[in-house]
Amino acid sequence: MAALRSLSALLQQSSVVDHDEIIKACNLILKKSKTDLEAQHVKTVALLKQDRYDDAIRVIEDGGDALKQRAPLEWAYALYKTGRLDEAIEAATNSGKGRGAKHVEAQAAYRVEHFQRTKAIYAELYGDQGASAQEHTDLRINMTATEAQQQWAGHRGSTQRPKPSVDDLQVFETTYNIACEYIARNEFDQARLLLGRAKELCKSSEELSPEDKKAELLPISVQQLYVELRQGNLDEAAILVEEINTSEISERSTKKIGQNNILLAAHQDSNPYLQYKLFHETPQSTQSDKLFGYQSATLNQNTNTIELLVHKYDGVVRSTSRTLSQQSFPTTSKDINALSVFNVAAHTQNQTGRAALKQTLSLLEKRPHDVGLILLAIQLYIDGGNVSSAVSVLESFLKQLDESISESEQEVRYNPGLISILIALYKLQGRKRQINLELSKAATYWRQRSQQDQPLSLLRAAASSLLQSQDSPDLHNAAEIFETLHAIDPTDPIVKAGYVASHAVTSPSKVQTDIPALAPIQNLVSGIDVAALEAAGIPSATTATTSTSLKRKAEDDKQQQTAPKKKRIRKSRLPKDYDPDKKPDPERWLPLRDRSTYRPKGKKGKQRAADRTQGGIANDQETGTPSAGVVQQKSQGGGGGKKKKGKGKR
Secondary structure (H helix, E strand, C coil), X not given: CHHHHHHHHHHHHCCCCCHXXXXXXXXXXXXXXCCCHHHHHHHHHHHHHCCCHHHHHHHHHHHHHHHHHHCHHHHHHHHHHCCCHHHHHHHHHHHCCCHHHHHHHHHHHHHCCCHHHHHHHHHHHHCCCCCCHHHHHHHHHHHHHHHHHHHHCCCCCCCCCCCCCCCHHHCHHHXXXXXXXXXXXXXXXXXXXXXXXXXXXXXXXXXXXXXXXXXXXXXXXXXXXXXXXXXXXXXXXXXXXHHCCHHHCCCHHHHHHHHHHHHHHCCCCCCHHHHHHHHCCCCCCCHHHCCCHHHHHHHHHHHHHHHHHCCCHHHHHHHHHHHHHCCCCCCCCHHHHHHHHHHHHHHCCCCCCXXXXXXXXXXXXXXXXXXXXXXXXXXXXXXXXXHHHHHHHHHHHHHHHHCCCCHHHHHHHCCHXXXXXXXXXXXXXXXXXXXXXXXXXXXXXXXXXXXXXXXXXXXXXXXXXXXXXXXXXXXXXXXXXHHHHHHHCCCCHHHXXXXXXXXXXXXXXXXXXXXXXXXXXXXHCCCCCHHHHHHCCCCCHHHHCCHHHHXXXXXXXXXXXXXXXXXXXXXXXXXXXXXXXXXXXXXXXXXXXXXXXXXXXXXHHHHXXXXXXXXXXXXXXXXXXXXXXXXXXXXXXXXHCCCCCCCCCC
């Protein structure tokens, strides 16, 4: 046993760099003593150095709790690299191994998309002045990557990104991450410039080998291709497609994304069956190299789209129906609601119009709280020009949620997206009162929530709309909302202007310090050409005050009110030989014999014409004047509409 201990100690102090030799030596020791913790520990480290993470997991599990307590950092790192992320976070948190454990915890939290936790850990590590310069650089890279992922996942922090520092733009990794953050904000012009800069910095790096540069440039090119596609620059996208060789991408997740973007860059008239084959050529990502949630959702939608193109309708129906049956409604998840649209498309076999609307309404009866179906029905009604039905569908759904006491359903009820759709529909109908009422209710709900959950864009829209109202309650609500927004972000120019406008009459003392910060009126009207406006027909103030112009204006208004409006006649009601330049006959509605152009033919016709002349003798038979007996007879026969019985019948 003493020899074994000395050998184990010798392994720990050895300068051997061949990890295979170290593992062989450890195996010799473990053959004689399976519970030698030092040999197990050394073997674990050597396996991790060789990226043999599954083997390292087996060694640690064989060593039991004793080895886990001896090597908690190695245990957490092995769990992280094998995709057992939740266990890795727990092991790193409980290890108490300082900065190393913090790094592992942050990396694992990043992979499970706990970005807020990751951001807090990196901020703590970055604030430690004892860290080396290289560690600070790595932390900056990871922090910018976390910021980008937060944006991609929809966790919007501030409305505007802080200006990147000069140091961040000197390293290609941080430049690339900042570009990704701009992409997540849909600011593609700025992202395009930064991606180009990141590529140049990578090419000129002296720390990377040619092979490393090639590996780093491929993800940047894939991201550039995405930006060009989003901007519709198909020629530039075609050039980038030639640069990207997906077979050289080592990470399966990046390879999958690259292959997807290359297919999107292909011509629209390409063979869908060939696209289907190419789309499924890339193997699925492993647990340790899996896609993020928003990436998986997008690829799932593309999978359903391409399966619809190759007419795999039954498969799409089954897969989407199975997922939807496991969901709780209502939900504002765009991924779940998108599945409802694919489900309808598969049921109708890609039909649109009435067929799609009929299927949507049929499914909506079974799932009345399916937001995806509701939005699809609204879109189909709008496409058909039926705004009233679109409003009715959404109002009916929101009314059902009004009666619910569930907090999650109330959050869906006042979701900013649904509210904006309802406001847009009300605008089409000109229902200003309903717009103010709905915005006021939504603002009241969200102001009761915590500040970080409040949708600032909705509150700004609500306050701006209520400020234009003539009702005192609306103006009071607008003032309160602007006051809340001003406390959150006093630098927002829209909020500042609204805050001043809403308090200028009631509480002028509150806004005295904000008035000088507003743009002067002279600056706002400096670009307006008054002479051009007058020449275009805008009356001047001096002319409008004269009695003559007032009289003329009143007479013009009176003529406009009394003048009959010209009715528009549909083409389907016009005769085939209709000529718009030819004046129609004014007597065209009279019977032929009553028109001035009528000329009777024959003796009887001339005689009847003579009898109808002025001063002629009226003929009862000719004029058709009924006698008293005839009138009585009609009144009797008109009641029941029955035939008179014949004689002798009873």
